[in-house]
Amino acid sequence: MPLVAKYINAYLSTIKYLNEMVAVPAAQYDLSFEQYLIMQGIAQHDGLTLTDIVAKRQVTRAAVSRQIRMLLRKQYIWQEADVTDRRRMLLHLTKRGQEVERELTDRIECRFDSWLISLGEERATEILKYMIKFDEKALTKNIMQHY
Numbered sequence: 117m118p119l120v121a122k123y124i125n126a127y128l129s130t131i132k133y134l135n136e137m138v139a140v141p142a143a144q145y146d147l148s149f150e151q152y153l154i155m156q157g158i159a160q161h162d163g164l165t166l167t168d169i170v171a172k173r174q175v176t177r178a179a180v181s182r183q184i185r186m187l188l189r190k191q192y193i194w195q196e197a198d199v200t201d202r203r204r205m206l207l208h209l210t211k212r213g214q215e216v217e218r219e220l221t222d223r224i225e226c227r228f229d230s231w232l233i234s235l236g237e238e239r240a241t242e243i244l245k246y247m248i249k250f251d252e253k254a255l256t257k258n259i260m261q262h263y
Contacts (some may be wrong), residue, residue, distance in 0.1 A: 118153070134244050135149055137224060137227050137228060137231075138152055138220075140163055140227075141220050141223040141227070143226060145190075145192075145220065146190065146252050147190075147216075147220070148224070150179075150183050151183050151186060151192075152194075152217075152220055153173070154169060154180070154183055154184065154187060154188065154207075154256055155192075155193065155209060155213060155216070155217045155220075156217060156221065157169060157172065157191060158193060158207050158208065158209050158213075158217075159209055159214065159217045159218075161169075161198055162209075163206040163207070163208065163209055164207050165198075165205060165206060165207065166180055166181060166205065166207075167204075168242055174242075178192060184207065184233070187213070191210055191212060192209065192212060192213035192216060192217075193208060193209055193210060193213050194208050194210055195208070196208070211260075228231060239243055246262075
């Protein structure tokens, strides 16, 4: 099997695992992986904006806007206009949103901890450092844009 195929297979299985680590607990609250990430971001930085999320996640405004609309409908978040610029909408977790985000984060961390025990913290840290280094190299050297 060519090296590129091995990378693709490893990537797909890793992404699938990480997605399931979040998706299974999130499904109980009718949340997607992306919606949970938005809630987690708001929990870490109250008053986050759509633009902040787009920049951090490197996704389209339309994609984030759809997820925000769903979270508003589910009453997990609320928004208010920024007093200095009424066009900017600041995002906040509702009380229920805070409870759900905290419970999901706890459950996800518990699932991750069981994986960490199997792999070992030192090895997991090495893998993460390598992934970050690979990501930085790909971005700074524009590896993907050379083709």
